[in-house]
Amino acid sequence: MKKYRLWMVCLINILILSVWMDTSIFAAGTQGEDYADNPAITIALDPGHGGEEDGAWYYGLKEKDANLRIAELVRDELLEYPNVTVVLTRESDEKIGLQERVIRAADLGADIFVSLHLNASVSHKSNGATVYVTTAERYRETVCDLADYLLGEFETLGLNNNGTIARVTQMGGRRTDGSFDDYYGVLRHAYNYGMPGILIEHCFMDSEVDLPFLKSEEGMQKLACADANGIAAYYGLIKEDGTKPEEKHAKVKGATTKGIELDCFTAPNVKGVRLVEYDGKTPGIADYEVDVEDKSLVTSLYLVYKNADGKSVTVPFVFEKGLASGRHRLKAFIPAFLSEGNYMLSFVGASNEALYDAGYNYADGEMVGFGKCQWLNSFVYNGEANFTVLERSSISTSHARWFEYEIEKGLRDKRERYPAIFYPN
Numbered sequence: 001m002k003k004y005r006l007w008m009v010c011l012i013n014i015l016i017l018s019v020w021m022d023t024s025i026f027a028a029g030t031q032g033e034d035y036a037d038n039p040a041i042t043i044a045l046d047p048g049h050g051g052e053e054d055g056a057w058y059y060g061l062k063e064k065d066a067n068l069r070i071a072e073l074v075r076d077e078l079l080e081y082p083n084v085t086v087v088l089t090r091e092s093d094e095k096i097g098l099q100e101r102v103i104r105a106a107d108l109g110a111d112i113f114v115s116l117h118l119n120a121s122v123s124h125k126s127n128g129a130t131v132y133v134t135t136a137e138r139y140r141e142t143v144c145d146l147a148d149y150l151l152g153e154f155e156t157l158g159l160n161n162n163g164t165i166a167r168v169t170q171m172g173g174r175r176t177d178g179s180f181d182d183y184y185g186v187l188r189h190a191y192n193y194g195m196p197g198i199l200i201e202h203c204f205m206d207s208e209v210d211l212p213f214l215k216s217e218e219g220m221q222k223l224a225c226a227d228a229n230g231i232a233a234y235y236g237l238i239k240e241d242g243t244k245p246e247e248k249h250a251k252v253k254g255a256t257t258k259g260i261e262l263d264c265f266t267a268p269n270v271k272g273v274r275l276v277e278y279d280g281k282t283p284g285i286a287d288y289e290v291d292v293e294d295k296s297l298v299t300s301l302y303l304v305y306k307n308a309d310g311k312s313v314t315v316p317f318v319f320e321k322g323l324a325s326g327r328h329r330l331k332a333f334i335p336a337f338l339s340e341g342n343y344m345l346s347f348v349g350a351s352n353e354a355l356y357d358a359g360y361n362y363a364d365g366e367m368v369g370f371g372k373c374q375w376l377n378s379f380v381y382n383g384e385a386n387f388t389v390l391e392r393s394s395i396s397t398s399h400a401r402w403f404e405y406e407i408e409k410g411l412r413d414k415r416e417r418y419p420a421i422f423y424p425n
Helices: 002-036 062-080 098-106 137-157 185-192 217-233 257-262 398-417
Strands: 041-047 084-088 112-117 129-133 161-165 195-205 269-278 283-295 298-307 310-318 325-335 341-352 357-363 366-371 374-379 387-389
Touching: 041 062, 041 098, 041 387, 062 084, 062 217, 062 269, 098 112, 098 185, 098 398, 112 185, 112 217, 129 137, 137 161, 137 217, 137 374, 161 257, 195 217, 269 357, 269 366, 269 374, 283 298, 283 310, 310 325, 357 374
Parallel strands: 041 084, 041 112, 112 195, 129 161
Antiparallel strands: 129 195, 269 283, 283 325, 298 310, 298 341, 341 357, 341 387, 357 366, 366 374
């Protein structure tokens, strides 16, 4: 009887062990299949600037160096996921042209191009993260969804969300489908080489609010983890141990922190612009009428002209308070030393207090608008704001300084909100 009981106990133990082993093997196999299902993807990380191009420089830190370090940390995080290849467009303090960066990524078989940057503002009061995405319809859903994951990560870190922004070219360049090119060179080239592209402005180097993320390796590691987690979550990547990042999304997809505060989720609409009075002098003062429509207030407005030689000039409007919806009579300063001749309006730029911007390119008798990652309204334009420079005027040094002061005053708000306009990457 005792032998029978002992035999039964051994048999039960063997059965238990067998079941445990089968379960363990099954579990291990399932886990292996999970991460084995990761897409075979190559991610190009582009550390902005390099060599003679320092980028922004504050508190003893150069942007080019911080961009490279963040890129290295992002690479290390992403390489923990099987089937993922990560390439850097530069691995040293090297100056590289914008197109060359994209060519390097394309030659290495990159599936997506991610340019890494840090921001700065003239006022030193701006803070927060922005993700710039391509304007191309072909990739818009991909890049906007990825930006949503990334901005969700940045919001979790406590950074302000300055939005997902697609900035259209000011020079009128078009793709083969007729749509207008991107403003940023790396995004424009990424499209041309068959890759979706994004540009991340992680935070502001000159902001005391954002400084903790840059003054230590630990802070940069947080930014890098945010990048890696956002990318991995978007692609549904799983590590070998079966873990995967939590999916985080922006509080409102495509909306800025400021936009949520103001209950404003749209870019400003420009509905017309007309030159009323100009004496033909350079420098000079011109009067315009401008029609705008916006749920908040338009905080900056500027025009880009071209002359017969193809040279461009930016003419900013000056106004102290934001513009509500309606028609406004505004002054603009025609810059000094322009060549005599005709200047045709080619672009109208606007932004509002919710930090959404819009750009209108001239095309076949219309100004066609693009903003907040979508096509906006268009309005008929038959040269109503074109001007002719008749003569170069001679003004005193003090008067010239007054002109410069007034122009700077008018541009100040726009510089705070969109420093990349003045310091393009």
